[in-house]
Amino acid sequence: MAAVAFLGLGVMGGPMAGHLAKAGHDTRVYNRTAARAEAWAKANNGKAFTDISEAVRGADVVCACVSADADVRAVFEAARPAMGKGAVFVDHSTASAKLARELAAAAAAAGFGFLDAPVSGGQAGAEAGRLTVMIGGAATDVSNAEPVLKAYAANVTHVGPAGAGQLAKMVNQICIAGVVQGLAEGLHFAQAADLDVSAVIAAISKGAAQSWQMENRWKTMDEGRFDFGFAVDLMRKDLGLVLDEARANGARVPVAALVDQFYAEIQAMGGRRWDTSSLIARLNRQA
């Protein structure tokens, strides 16, 4: 078992750190709001710290799960002086590939490893310990971190060098944007055509239109309930990363850009915390 520090105990990080403790790792946690770390430590029989460097000192693997680039940079900088030689800093946040490359270089210069390791699977996946982790970085660091990550991951894939994990997460979000919008239009059309939606789904969900989103979200979308997953505000953050990166690498992502604008409309409709399937609410909206 390893000594592990976990920084950021949000809806993802809290259960992820819980799986580490349950697996028997010596788990030290830090959270910006200290009360949450205290509560976590009590519930999980672990150790809470109010100072990142104290949480990190002596850890073999340091995991972070925070929000955006600025937060990642802040926890990384706070951890850096306390990172041991050969330790690995694993960033589970969804952030830019540019930042991942920068922090990987800074870590290498200081004698420890850095992995950009965004996750998919959402809160349900974190709670079940069934996340998918896509990793950019050096193979030896991946090998060292993987036994720890297995505590909460069903799949760990080393995609490529520093930044590749973030880029793979962007590919994931681009695909989802198209799938969910197509599904939203299909269900909205079915409603407008007065079809029995469950019969339509029964007819089409085994063939070329099939998707995870269709299987898992058609019913709640049809019912107009949007409390089942990843929030619109977070999806807009991720699509912002996609559009920045596409501007840099020259990729054309017209529907991802359009769907990002649709989500902006949903935010304006009051749907900042609705899940991503709320694209149908925008179509169903009365003029």
Add this chain to the structure above:
Amino acid sequence: MAAVAFLGLGVMGGPMAGHLAKAGHDTRVYNRTAARAEAWAKANNGKAFTDISEAVRGADVVCACVSADADVRAVFEAARPAMGKGAVFVDHSTASAKLARELAAAAAAAGFGFLDAPVSGGQAGAEAGRLTVMIGGAATDVSNAEPVLKAYAANVTHVGPAGAGQLAKMVNQICIAGVVQGLAEGLHFAQAADLDVSAVIAAISKGAAQSWQMENRWKTMDEGRFDFGFAVDLMRKDLGLVLDEARANGARVPVAALVDQFYAEIQAMGGRRWDTSSLIARLNRQA
């Protein structure tokens, strides 16, 4: 076993009729180009007719698989005088819901049944006898036709009244338009970002971005090979039906409309017979 007539022996109808004969039905075929019906009859030990009414006379179930509304109307009108009382005309073509309602009324007035029963599963599904059939029409007609359709269908779903089969097929195509475009943008982005695409797919294909299209088309899309399914010309025909219907029922289908325009660009690139996954070719095109 039933007496069945099959009208239209194209890449779908040919193998579908073959499965009927193989299942032991008395199968009589007609094709606009008579030589194709003769060849089919020789290969399948069946009977070819050069006149639709002769093929249809005495049949319990008459199946048609032709191209567009005008073709459906033509074969229906030719069959009508020869249809027996209580027989069922099953139209497997993808056509408008309006035509389906009109022909269902005409059939009812003449004492026989009409089902709009478009299929999905493509040429491969037809050859394997594993098509999905989505049906609009009266329940008794569905019950009468279903034992015959099982010869080439893995799934037969009665979606609703006349027209509902065509509308369900439209929902299918709307969903596919979003899925394929999202996947095309994701793969194009992955290429632009210089990622190992197979590693990315390994990382994301079990989660919320998963789709039939991702599983079955990512590799050929990544390689720029577009000879694996439903042709762009046919998809444009189907999206035309979608857009006409949406104009009538008030549904909003912005991405389906956009993807239809993208397919128009692919036609202009020489891709009329490429498969629908060729959306990535448009993104990868050099300026």
